[in-house]
Amino acid sequence: MGRVKDAGARFRMALKLAPQLPEGWAALGSLHSYQFKYGKAEELLRKALAIDPRYEPALLDLGEIAYAEGRQDEAEALWKRCSNRTRLGHLYLAQSRFPEAARVLAEEARKKPGEESLRRLADAAQAGRLTPEVAVFIRPLLPPSRSPLAARGWALFSQGRSREAVPLFRKALAVDPGSVMALTGMGWTLFQSGRPREGLR
Numbered sequence: 001m002g003r004v005k006d007a008g009a010r011f012r013m014a015l016k017l018a019p020q021l022p023e024g025w026a027a028l029g030s031l032h033s034y035q036f037k038y039g040k041a042e043e044l045l046r047k048a049l050a051i052d053p054r055y056e057p058a059l060l061d062l063g064e065i066a067y068a069e070g071r072q073d074e075a076e077a078l079w080k081r082c083s084n085r086t087r088l089g090h091l092y093l094a095q096s097r098f099p100e101a102a103r104v105l106a107e108e109a110r111k112k113p114g115e116e117s118l119r120r121l122a123d124a125a126q127a128g129r130l131t132p133e134v135a136v137f138i139r140p141l142l143p144p145s146r147s148p149l150a151a152r153g154w155a156l157f158s159q160g161r162s163r164e165a166v167p168l169f170r171k172a173l174a175v176d177p178g179s180v181m182a183l184t185g186m187g188w189t190l191f192q193s194g195r196p197r198e199g200l201r
Helices: 002-017 022-034 038-051 056-068 072-080 086-094 098-111 116-127 132-138 148-158 162-175 180-192 196-200
Strands: none
Touching: 002 022, 022 038, 022 056, 038 056, 056 072, 056 086, 072 086, 086 098, 086 116, 086 132, 098 116, 116 132, 148 162, 148 180, 162 180
């Protein structure tokens, strides 16, 4: 977790040096999204887009958050603004919009002829059917949960306060035993605390 803290410190330094550029805002926003702090992540990513409305890393990451939270129309609108439309094609596949998926993914496959996974996705869209193998590629990259307890647990974990995070993850799991955010946090926290076997129970 030291690397996360180090990355955050570097991104904040970049913001101090050049707050007028979108890169620092987007990088810090992306870091927050992978710590499951989606509200803060969205705020920072939108600051990047306020500076440059076409800044693709911010568009892609905002789309991921929207997709994870079931706001598919918003994800679609964001990803349509990107030159890399692979995730837009994934979304169309997930929605069974096969003609649109086929068009977008075939175009992306032409841009990246060596990417076998893109060709398989384009073929699936053309055939108009999803296989379990294809479904793996089109799921949201971020977990959908926005549990405040789990988010606080992750915040403590990212500060190196693993022991304090455990009770928050336990409470989050008592509320929602299937929370990916809380389960993942509990596993990493136990691992960090030197108690990995507890995570296997």
